[in-house]
Amino acid sequence: MHSFAIIADNSCALRKQYRERFGVDGIIYGTITYPDGHTEFGDLDYERITPEDYFRSISKKAMYKTACANIDQMIEVMEPFAKEGKDVVFITISSALSGTYNFGLKAAERVEKAYPGVHVYVIDSQRYASALGLLVQEACLRRDEGKSAKETAEWVESHKNNFHQMGMMDDLYFLARTGRIAKAKAFFGTMAGIKPMGEFSSVGLTEAIGKAKGAKNALDATVAYMKDRIVDPKEHIVFIAQSLREKEAKYLEDKIVAEIAPKEIISLPLDQTSGANMGPGLCAAFFYGKPISENLAEEKELINAILNK
Numbered sequence: 001m002h003s004f005a006i007i008a009d010n011s012c013a014l015r016k017q018y019r020e021r022f023g024v025d026g027i028i029y030g031t032i033t034y035p036d037g038h039t040e041f042g043d044l045d046y047e048r049i050t051p052e053d054y055f056r057s058i059s060k061k062a063m064y065k066t067a068c069a070n071i072d073q074m075i076e077v078m079e080p081f082a083k084e085g086k087d088v089v090f091i092t093i094s095s096a097l098s099g100t101y102n103f104g105l106k107a108a109e110r111v112e113k114a115y116p117g118v119h120v121y122v123i124d125s126q127r128y129a130s131a132l133g134l135l136v137q138e139a140c141l142r143r144d145e146g147k148s149a150k151e152t153a154e155w156v157e158s159h160k161n162n163f164h165q166m167g168m169m170d171d172l173y174f175l176a177r178t179g180r181i182a183k184a185k186a187f188f189g190t191m192a193g194i195k196p197m198g199e200f201s202s203v204g205l206t207e208a209i210g211k212a213k214g215a216k217n218a219l220d221a222t223v224a225y226m227k228d229r230i231v232d233p234k235e236h237i238v239f240i241a242q243s244l245r246e247k248e249a250k251y252l253e254d255k256i257v258a259e260i261a262p263k264e265i266i267s268l269p270l271d272q273t274s275g276a277n278m279g280p281g282l283c284a285a286f287f288y289g290k291p292i293s294e295n296l297a298e299e300k301e302l303i304n305a306i307l308n309k
Contacts (some may be wrong), residue, residue: 004149051269074107086151092202121153126204130239167284168218210303
């Protein structure tokens with residue numbers, strides 16, 4: 001029995017087998033609206049549609065819309081633990097991407113009022129997808145080490161800026177459809193084989209900090225970047241997320257094993273909720289490393305030095 005509960009939202013990318021393995025106590029599910037107009041809870045375990053079919057439909061211009069859980073739904077997940085007198089640590093997707101964090105604060109306030117003595121710690125991860133899953137996994141490790149809910153929440157808050165993303169996003173047409181780049185830029189960038197390289201910004205968004213030419217160059221640069229930024233790889237798991245890029249993810253995994261040798265690598269399809277906004281074409285590694293610098297100054301200098309070699 002856990003001394004307190006750790007919960008996350010359904011953008012954490014952790015399939016059931018990993019939630020059970022790490023000891024994640026609950027998931028708060030938002031909704032996703034399909035192209036035909038019907039709405040379902042997010043399919044974190046891909047039980048109703050395969051990742052391949054999901055991302056292929058997006059590559060064919062299908063659009064999905066996501067929405068976070070409401071306050072009552074959040075209370076429904078938190079309350080069983082509060083009834084047992086257990087504190088709760090709820091780690092959410094970045095507040096720059098979703099209203100989950102703000103709704104979570106309101107849900108926590110109501111739970112704490114109803115159950116005096118119980119504390120609900122709500123943390124804005126400023127991350128998404130496998131980075132959120134990695135952060136949740138590290139929180140579970142802190143609990144396994146004997147830390148209290150308060151100590152675990154403080155660790156997450158003080159270390160979340162150490163969690164990195166690096167990799168490529170190569171479906172520029174999806175980025176154009178969602179208004180993030182111009183259509184002409186998507187066309188010429190695709191013709192030239194341009195692969196934007198993304199890292200987490202200080203406000204919890206992914207920012208393109210470099211551009212590689214060709215997938216192999218992008219993935220090789222990813223590993224070189226990781227070798228500089230990663231901290232104690234033999235003590236931490238590396239996550240890889242991909243959307244319709246299984247071959248590239250396998251290449252990246254093999255190269256990370258050969259050149260970095262982390263404790264473990266977990267490679268998963270991008271989760272459905274994050275995938276609705278990221279689309280197909282992602283292949284990225286998520287890892288624990290040095291704190292991200294202000295305005296990504298160090299990271300931009302590093303990746304561009306690597307790409308310009």
